[in-house]
Amino acid sequence: MTTPDFRSELRGAALRVTRPRLAVMAAVHAHPHVDTETVIGLVRTDLGAVSHQAVYDVLRALTEAGLVRRIQPSGATARYELRVGDNHHHVVCRSCGAVADADCAVGPAPCLTASDDHGFVIDEAEVVYWGTCPTCTAARSRQ
């Protein structure tokens, strides 16, 4: 896995390069679909004392700049990932909350062609596939 150049990504998004921003991007890169608490823990391991608020602010700035994608399956905590702009979807386990990427069904994002777009220009479709992950399925069948 090659590490992207977070500095130039920040500059490309007109964001100042700061150590907390670099640490948050590295944490989200290393742990796709990471939740906020885990990001805080990873950033603290990296930089020492960093406030919750500082990490929240960085996540918000990165999300608004489009460098980080925030997903929040209903009833679950928000997760963050660096895989942005490719309209991929997620499978979520109802039981343990595990999240994995699922590429769009076939070809050029057919889900973006709504059966009725109501005149909207559509650029993203958020699809969450709910189910049970292999670990939970195996645990269940052992009971």
Ligand SMILES: [Zn+2]
């Ligand atoms: Zn599970």
Ligand SMILES: [Zn+2]
């Ligand atoms: Zn994803």
